[in-house]
Amino acid sequence: MIVAEQKPLEDIIRMVRPYKKVLLLGCGTCTTVCNAGGETEVAFLHDALRMAEARAGDGRREYSEATLKRQCDPEFLEHLTERVEGVDAVVSLACGTGVQALAERFADLPVFPGVNTSFIGMAVEWGVWDERCAACGDCRLEDTGGICPITRCTKGILNGPCAGPKKGHCEVSPDMECAWILIYRRLERLGQLERMRRYYPPRNFRPISRPRRIVGKAGLEARGSHGDVTA
Amino acid sequence: MNTVAVRARRTPLSEHTIMPPCQVACPLHMDIREYVDLAAQGRLMEAMQVIRSGNPFPSICAYICAHPCEEACRRGQVDKPVAIRALKRFALEFGGDRMIEVEAETTRSERVAVVGSGPAGLACAYYLRKLGYPVTVFEAHSEVGGMLRVGIPRYRLPREVLDVEITRLTKMGVEIRTGTRVVSLDLVFDLGYRAVFLTVGAHQSLRMGIEGEDGAGVVDGATLLRELNLGLTPALGERVAVVGGGNVAMDAARSAVRLGVPQVSVLYRRTRAEMPADPREVEQALEEGIEFQYLVAPVRVRTREGRPEVTCVRMELGEPDQSGRRRPVPIAGSEFTERYDTLVTAIGQAPQVPDDFHVRIGRGSTIQVDPVTLSTNRAGVFAGGDAVTGPSTVVEALAAGRTAAGRIDDYLNHRYPLAPSDSEEEWMGDLRPETVATIRTTGRLEPPVLSREERTAGFAPVELAYDCQTATNEARRCLRCGLGAAIVAPDRCASCLTCVRVCPYHVPYADAEGAIHIPFDQCQACGICVGECPAGVIALRKAGELGQVDEELDHVLGSATRVTSKPMIVGFCCQYGVYGTGTLAGLWRGLKAGVWIVPVRCVTKVETGHLLRAFEMGAEGVFVAGCGEQCARENTGHWMRQRVAKVKRVLAQLGLQPERLEAFMWGENTHDPTEVLDEFAARVGGFYLDSVLLQEVKR
Amino acid sequence: MATSLLEEKLLSGEFVVTTEIGPPKGADVSGVIHHVDLLKDMVDAINVTDHQSSVMRYPSLGACLLIKERGGEPVLQITCRDRNRLALQAEVLFAYSRGIQNILCLTGDSVDVGDHKDAKPVFDLDSVQLLRMIRTMESGVDMAGNQLAGAPKCCIGASVHPEADFMEAQLVKFDKKVEAGAQFFQTQGVFDLAAFRRFMQYASQFDVKILAGFIVLSSAGMARYMNSSVPGITVPQELIDELAAVEKGKGLAKGVEIAARFIRTIREEGLCHGVHIMAVGNESVVPELLAAAELVGVHR
Structure with a gap:
């Protein structure tokens, strides 16, 4: 799941300042789940913006709210065509993908990010999300006991811990456990410590030369329009 | 200013509470x-x-x-x-x-007779009267109320209470004829009544069927209570035994104590666990010094010197009978004999319906009726109450009276009587x-x-x-069964598990397909998940709960914004408990102008948007006050503080002091609300003054 | 034929003494020159730290050149924090071309602990991979397998922390470093001799030289700061108390005394092959420490 957090209010206020009619657009998938951009957060942002304007004695903007199932798929964006009529700008509470999908679909409409897209992660408990995957495109979790050192080690090193951990926690974030100590313990438990003793050659960064694309379909010639999403 | 925005965005939910x-x-x-x-x-x-x-x-x-x-x-x-x-x-x-006072107007011409002024009859009269019928109640005794009057002792039901209800009924226009025994239903119809409701009660005590039962010093419970309640003072002597384990037996025994009888015993053939009497009555009887002899049944009464000598046999419990209670079985050779001054029999009562009524009688001398319509074998004659069911409870009788009124109305309007549908699809x-x-x-x-x-x-x-x-x-101990939360738009539910994680009762769960369920019969309707759901798709089943805070806030802000002299402080205060009874609001209204209380039904229903709106509308300070230690759950304060913290962050980002917003849980972080709130008001007043000065300087 | 003077000394079986200097924050290298001149004849080699604690400074390579110019034996510290594999390889080529052959291969501290917290942490390689990178280059090819016109030849070392939080995992990494070709190890600051002895019991099975690292404490405050802020370091409470007991201004002298005591013990017990002295900003006290540790004249 993509995890994001809402941008500071002042940033959003600054973005919408020149506009009169602003649509606050939530996303019903990832950012709903991480409490950053679902219907409830859209409403909260709306309330906060109205309050900010009331306190500042600022000229009133007209805000409207909507939440799509997903902003990152063109088909869902079609449902917005009527909603954005007369709208001067959109603040998207989707991840960066959603913001860009909107910008691609509505060429004349300014689109602003309302959240900072942070990472791919999971909720470890209510209201706490931890990063778990760096989307490096070269997964080696099979060698590290299912614990990703690239994501969870602050240095992303591959051959064991640095000398920094204190009390099992990372030198940088004392809240986070040292990934390599976790890996050691887990491999020990699984009787697979030899996987850690093995030398890991330097990472292959080629999969993350940007922009990335995955082509899942076979390179057949399309018949009709169903072959391409954006055709 | 769009104040309905907050309400409108939630999925509207029609009332779909479940009957608790x-x-x-x-x-x-x-x-x-x-x-x-x-x-x-x-x-x-x-x-x-x-x-x-x-x-x-x-x-x-x-x-x-x-x-x-x-x-x-x-x-x-x-x-x-x-x-x-x-x-x-x-x-x-x-x-x-x-x-x-209950108003009733005569809109119908058909007169209805009610025979018997017990709870069933009076209830029927009440509802018929509300339907606009002229009603006459015929009562054989000199006083109105049936068993309420002649059966139930005054220490359980004060006569003033009964009188108030009866007066209310007569003021509605119900005619009550006491001392009027109906002997023939034909006669009633001849008098012009179009329908009759028979509710003659079950006043006839059952006989024990043993030797000497009619001897001197033996009296039945119903008779004893009737005499007592109609103003006589029966002489019971020094030693009284009451046979039976029901409420009438308790009433008789406890009345005897109140008549000054020093030694009262209850003889019951099973054990305390099987006693049909209300356990609290039994408890109080014990407190009053009444002796209970269990597993004992009289087999013979002899009269010696004008006093009953009672021979009893000891029992043991055998196999369960039809009622599910274990059947008492005599123990051979365990007989013993005791002498009493009075023996009261209270082993049950049955109706006594005059043959001249020509209604069909069934088991236990009760009137046979169609259970749906309460109609008897005679057209226009309905029956209910103990006369139909045998001795039962007041509330059953009232319900029968209400049903009869509806059925008589159906009858007089030639409507097809539909049985009320008891939907069991969502049984708790x-x-x-x-x-x-x-x-x-x-x-x-x-x-x-x-x-x-x-x-x-x-x-x-x-x-x-x-x-x-x-x-x-x-x-506050009520669990609010059936008011719980429901996912009202499952298609928009992101299965984010927030509800699963925040529920203090661990009620919501995700199934193997990833769909979230909130079992209605486990939910305690605390409302925490409703406020936390990021998709806004959970609502409480009671429609009114949803907009309550918005409505109250609108109301308060509507009044408050017209007053401009003082810095405005808005407090969302739990309406439950000690502070909910108005104490806090009263305290504050007297204390400080400019403080506006928004009563909320638990602070978990106060959402971040409400807090922001108060500030938006010009509040200089906002506080949320929960009932603290009195709360039905322990983590209410936690969720309230979570939301307060979130809004504080927004305030800080807007250059407003986060200290303008506070959360209080009385009893948790403070003991004297007045002091704490005074301090808060002073602090907010300071901020207000600073901002006013700043504006002056800017000018 | 040894690659460098340091390697020669390491192979000689004599007790090795190295130290290190932190380059300046700025282009004024007079301090470095002063310290190099002061120390170059008293120790076997001088390390130069590579943006220690992720604080941006004059480069290690530049200071190593100065040491070389002034007749000292430099140890170039290279971390993986700031350079990708292209830059790392180029660094090695340059160092070798200028006679700098001792290289200490480190992963490097996280940028979050330094003074440019917004910087991009590179960590294209880790320390093990860096060691192997140099060994690969020595074979005449770069990491991508391309022929090098002129291969470097180095004496490479690595670090190990005998008092690390979770030794089992540290030792796995130590093994990997040995396997990758590390010839010598400089340990992190040793404060607990018992822990160091346990480590040496393990490390002595390998054909590598271990130099015990000693940090010269200057006050109880510094010790506490290191405990809270320096990754991996834990100064025991007894030492903090010992430092706290002396009067103000005498902390550094006490720190020198403590370090000297440790060094003497290590040498007496023959625990390891040498010491590495980290004076962290107080490089001028190193001669005094060497005297107190009875190491004057021990060097070449």
């Missing part, structure tokens, strides 16, 4: 959950109105209802049932029930043990009773009314 077990169990299906909730908020007049709308004579039930609702109450699965009957009495007495099951384990236990608070000495000195009512605080606390 208490209401299902109540023969009148009273909206118990609602009036208990109102009582918990100290809204006693409204509670009283809810009670009145579901019960023709609620003050009678408030004293003597057998409260099947309490047996069904699921709070009993946690600790003990909510004291519903006592709360009803509290709400009625403090809500001003005595002052209520038991609480799961996991749910029970998470519910804060609070002991049941009983209303005070007179001391044993005060009780036995006369016929004063044993039970007293609650005081406000005890009643409020008791009412």
